[in-house]
Amino acid sequence: MNFEPELCQVDDALDIIVGKWKPIILLYLLKNGTMRFSELKRSIPDITQKMLTKHLRELEEEYIIDRVVYPQVPPKVEYSITDYGRTLEPILVSMHEWGLKHQQYKQQKQMEKASTAE
Amino acid sequence: MNFEPELCQVDDALDIIVGKWKPIILLYLLKNGTMRFSELKRSIPDITQKMLTKHLRELEEEYIIDRVVYPQVPPKVEYSITDYGRTLEPILVSMHEWGLKHQQYKQQKQMEKASTAE
DNA sequence: CGGCATCCCTTTTGATACTG
């Protein structure tokens, strides 16, 4: 580490990717590039329209995604990851990989605990 | 990306580092290795004892830090980062660096917006 | 010194109904 904890800007990055459904929204847009609102909704069945709208607005506010409205009936709105948004990809991939290893590590630790408890 | 959004384990990593004071606690322990409770409290003036205790317990639960109690009066408790906990360091450093760049990027974008608004 | 217990406030998320 070459920075002081007092100057920590980790929270600025966290603010953008934290939110119950934000990581999965980001991963879908990173994978597909562009998706319609309804397409995202179908891909993430348990999310409510309210939360999907809210998270998309917040990501747009931070320049991570673009929102394009096609003025037609019925409405069509497309969301796409920006080039800038793609700079988050390595971090998300690292966290995914760390998360996978952590599951294994916890299982191992808990088995150790169970065997010494006998 | 070589994984499907449905299999996303980003949240497992996020769960561990998310919390109002968790990043700064982790950065102090990564920097110093071992610190006493009161030492952490002094280093992070605005944190309450309750939140410091809570976050430390959660990090211990995930094997990120160790907690050693010295049975003496007055009590002495030392917290240290585990070897396993250190595997989080690259992710925290990446997020810190991304956070720094993001501040600059936002400023630039907002200046662009201000100049076109004239 | 290093906690824990209690009460309270704020923020986040969810359920549901309605709309251009």
Place this chain on the structure above:
DNA sequence: CAGTATCAAAAGGGATGCCG
């Protein structure tokens, strides 16, 4: 289709007091 509005529940966090 892609939202908004409203109400309610849950989670996160803070202030304070007490304790071995």
